Amino acid sequence: AQSVTQLDSQVPVFEEAPVELRCNYSSSVSVYLFWYVQYPNQGLQLLLKYLSGSTLVKGINGFEAEFNKSQTSFHLRKPSVHISDTAEYFCAVSDASGTYKYIFGTGTRLKVLA
C-alpha cells in the first residue's frame, strides 16, 4: 500500500519569493507521482507528473518538482510566486504495477502575501 505525507498544512510566502512544498511518500512498489492544484471553488488541475526518466519535472505555471527515490520525496518548487498561485496543492501517488488508485496527501494551502 502507498501513503503520502504533506507535512505543511499551510505555507505563507511573500510575492516574488521562492517556495517549496514538501511531499514524502511510502510504497513497496514503483510509483507514479503527481502534483495537483485546486483553486477556490474549482476542481483539481494537474501541475506536473513523474512517470519515469529525468527526476526533475517541469510543469505549468513555472512549477517544477524533483523525484528523489532514496529520500522518497517529490517536493514542489517555484522560484518566484505570484498572488495568483494562492491555492491548495495536493501531492498524489499511484503505483506503476497495475492498479489505478490515486492516494492523495492532505494538501498544503499556499498563501501568497502582497
Place this chain on the structure above:
Amino acid sequence: SAVISQKPSRDICQRGTSLTIQCQVDSQVTMMFWYRQQPGQSLTLIATANQGSEATYESGFVIDKFPISRPNLTFSTLTVSNMSPEDSSIYLCSVETGSLRRTEAFFGQGTRLTVV
C-alpha cells in the same frame, strides 16, 4: 485530455433526502472514479465505475449509501442516499486518459454538498 462537467455545482439538502450528481465527459473513457473531499481534508476514493459492470467500492463505502450508475462510456451518476450532515463534502468525478494507464487523471469541478 478530457473535459468533465458535473451537475449540480452545489446544493443544500435536507437530512434524510437523496441527491444524484451527474458527471459528463467529452470523450469515451473506460474508467470513471468518484471521490469525496470532506471539509479541510484530502480526497478519498469512493468507488470506480466501469461501463457495463457494477461499481467497485472502497473500504468504508457501500452501494446502498452511494449507488452509482454508468450507462455508457461518457456518463456516470453518483447518488448520496439518506443524507446526514456528515455527508457534507465536495464530491468529484474523475477520469483517466492516455495510452499508458494512469498517465493523468482529470477532475470535474466538483459538487459542493451541504446537508442541513
